[in-house]
Amino acid sequence: xxxxxESWGSRVGLIxxxxxxxxxxxxFLRFPVQAVQxxxxxxxxxxxxxxxxxxxxxxxxxxxxxxxxxxxxxHSTPFILDAMDKRRFWKYIGVFxxxxxxxxxxxxxxxxxxxxxxxxxxxxxxxxGLDQNGVAEFFNHYVNLDTSTTGIPYEPIxxxxxxxxxxxxxxxxxxxxxxxxxxxxxxxxLIIFGIFLAYKGxxxxxxxxxxxxxxxxxxxxxxxxxxxxxxSPSVWLAAAGQIFFTLSVGMGxxxxxxxxxxxxxxxxxxxxxAGWMNEFVEVVLGGAILxxxxxxxxxxxxxxxxxxxxxxxxxxxxxxxxxxxxxxTLAAIxxxxxxxxxxFAGITSSLAMGTPWIGFLQDEFNWRRKPxxxxxxxxxxxLGMPTVLYFNYxxxxxxxxxxxxxxxxxxxxxxxxxxxxVFGMNKGWREITSGSDIKVPNIYKFIIxxxxxxxxxxxxxxxxxTPKGGDWGAALSGNWELDNGxxxxxxxxxxxxxxxxAATDPAQISHLEETMxxxxxxxxxxxxxxxxxxxxxxxxxxxxxxxGRI
Amino acid sequence: xxxxxxxxxxxxLTLVTGLxxxxxxxxxxxxxxxxxxxxxxxxxxxxxxxx
Numbered sequence: 212x213x214x215x216x217e218s219w220g221s222r223v224g225l226i227x228x229x230x231x232x233x234x235x236x237x238x239f240l241r242f243p244v245q246a247v248q249x250x251x252x253x254x255x256x257x258x259x260x261x262x263x264x265x266x267x268x269x270x271x272x273x274x275x276x277x278x279x280x281x282x283x284x285x286h287s288t289p290f291i292l293d294a295m296d297k298r299r300f301w302k303y304i305g306v307f308x309x310x311x312x313x314x315x316x317x318x319x320x321x322x323x324x325x326x327x328x329x330x331x332x333x334x335x336x337x338x339x340g341l342d343q344n345g346v347a348e349f350f351n352h353y354v355n356l357d358t359s360t361t362g363i364p365y366e367p368i369x370x371x372x373x374x375x376x377x378x379x380x381x382x383x384x385x386x387x388x389x390x391x392x393x394x395x396x397x398x399x400x401l402i403i404f405g406i407f408l409a410y411k412g413x414x415x416x417x418x419x420x421x422x423x424x425x426x427x428x429x430x431x432x433x434x435x436x437x438x439x440x441x442x443s444p445s446v447w448l449a450a451a452g453q454i455f456f457t458l459s460v461g462m463g464x465x466x467x468x469x470x471x472x473x474x475x476x477x478x479x480x481x482x483x484x485a486g487w488m489n490e491f492v493e494v495v496l497g498g499a500i501l502x503x504x505x506x507x508x509x510x511x512x513x514x515x516x517x518x519x520x521x522x523x524x525x526x527x528x529x530x531x532x533x534x535x536x537x538x539x540t541l542a543a544i545x546x547x548x549x550x551x552x553x554x555f556a557g558i559t560s561s562l563a564m565g566t567p568w569i570g571f572l573q574d575e576f577n578w579r580r581k582p583x584x585x586x587x588x589x590x591x592x593x594l595g596m597p598t599v600l601y602f603n604y605x606x607x608x609x610x611x612x613x614x615x616x617x618x619x620x621x622x623x624x625x626x627x628x629x630x631x632x633v634f635g636m637n638k639g640w641r642e643i644t645s646g647s648d649i650k651v652p653n654i655y656k657f658i659i660x661x662x663x664x665x666x667x668x669x670x671x672x673x674x675x676x677t678p679k680g681g682d683w684g685a686a687l688s689g690n691w692e693l694d695n696g697x698x699x700x701x702x703x704x705x706x707x708x709x710x711x712x713a714a715t716d717p718a719q720i721s722h723l724e725e726t727m728x729x730x731x732x733x734x735x736x737x738x739x740x741x742x743x744x745x746x747x748x749x750x751x752x753x754x755x756x757x758x759g760r761i
Numbered sequence: 762x763x764x765x766x767x768x769x770x771x772x773x774l775t776l777v778t779g780l781x782x783x784x785x786x787x788x789x790x791x792x793x794x795x796x797x798x799x800x801x802x803x804x805x806x807x808x809x810x811x812x
Contacts, residue, residue: 218801219799219800220800220801221800221801222788224800224802252766252769252770255769255773430762431762433766434767434769435763436765471799473797473798475798480787480791481788483784484781484788487780487781487784490777490781491778491781494777495778648787648788648791649787
């Protein structure tokens with residue numbers, strides 16, 4: 212029998228934990244950048260459409276799959292999927308739901324540790340007196356593991372370990388006493404911090420405290436709709452991708468959390484509440500901080516340049532400098548709130564990543580919660596150290612690409628097919644509506660069966676064979692040249708090979724060759740972890756057969 | 762702000778905030794189901810457990 216007898220403490224706690232799982236750093240760093248790059252205010256149209264026809268259906272699918280598996284004592288995806296069909300291969304598809312979480316936690320906890328460190332540096336005033344380049348250099352020195360301003364040797368590693376210990380200790384306390392308690396504290400604090408920073412973002416006045424633009428300039432930049440872009444498949448693909456990543460679907464965490472819900476309790480309303488809470492944090496708070504504040508102090512041209520480098524650069528290399536314009540006290544408060552908000556967004560997600568592995572060990576090998584949690588911490592430490600030590604050699608990005616991007620789409624596509632076509636829509640619909648506290652519109656039967664899997668297939672194919680520069684018009688007219696960001700080109704390391712062919716500086720050539728080595732080594736390591744997990748699932752299956760549980 | 766940006770922004774913010782509050786309020790207003798349910802916090806409510 213499984214040693215897993217855990218429960219959620221309260222319904223609100225479960226919803227906050229689910230919302231915390233979904234709310235991540237991407238809500239504040241990725242969404243505004245995606246909006247700016249894909250039609251401004253018009254981006255919200257495909258974004259909300261994708262939320263309705265892909266996001267909500269996937270939430271319902273994953274919540275109901277989790278609750279269904281929980282009835283049989285399964286709390287991780289391999290045997291949740293196995294319970295849904297007679298064919299035995301599904302449990303190996305379910306390996307994605309553990310692997311993704313371990314691999315993503317490995318780099319995500321490192322990212323989370325930056326926020327913890329930056330909270331401390333904001334309090335210490337490390338950014339005061341630095342110009343914008345100085346703040347950017349501070350970040351570069353940090354990830355290069357150079358000498359720390361605090362005098363702590365290998366400061367990024369120290370903070371990574373602290374962050375991991377904190378995650379592991381909370382996980383070891385259990386679902387209600389650990390994960391749920393953090394969500395109940397972290398989510399309200401995140402929203403309070405977000406409201407404070409959004410207020411600052413809405414009230415910037417040109418000429419005051421070094422601002423060169425009113426906040427209205429930044430808000431115009433973000434929200435002015437460019438309706439022409441609505442006809443571009445790239446914009447719809449970006450919107451679908453954003454919905455996908457923001458809701459943390461395709462990971463296995465939702466299944467795991469929902470597996471602790473009893474069969475007669477609601478999931479339909481819970482899923483809607485947690486999903487819309489994530490949207491509030493992303494659209495209302497996330498849209499009011501990064502871009503309006505950056506444009507208020509740097510202007511549109513500079514921010515347009517910085518946006519090309521992604522939200523991470525703006526969040527860590529730029530905002531601390533902008534906060535410093537508000538004077539030392541307010542800079543410290545704002546820094547603590549911004550990085551504190553990112554920290555809470557991060558930790559509520561990373562805790563969710565630990566639960567499938569812990570649930571698996573408890574269910575299949577009768578581990579107790581504490582050793583299972585510490586084993587998660589150890590694995591994440593070992594797998595995460597390459598991202599810390601070889602950050603500049605593409606290891607971090609490689610983990611993010613395969614585990615944090617491609618894997619999610621593949622798993623969500625397969626689980627939607629399993630749910631709607633193999634398990635069957637009639638049974639699936641009963642699972643969604645059983646115990647429901649809201650009336651689920653019947654149109655969703657059709658959407659879940661046809662629209663969601665097709666949309667996911669389109670997102671996958673769109674990522675597999677992305678045309679150069681996202682120019683679908685040229686591609687469809689016959690000139691289909693693959694972009695270096697497409698899965699096929701990425702697998703062939705085409706971008707790196709092109710850079711290597713063009714490089715003339717021996718130092719640069721050497722760096723690129725080393726990057727190529729570390730990129731390939733990262734993939735081999737991730738593949739090895741996947742195969743090891745698949746082997747564990749096989750052993751667990753054999754154990755179940757011996758014990759007569761299958 | 763220009764009018765089209767203002768309209769899109771206000772409509773979106775109102776819609777998203779409104780729906781978030783609506784669904785969360787529905788959760789808070791819905792009475793708990795008879796025991797045994799999924800939540801530990803309800804376990805000591807003897808009156809409800811007797812149902």
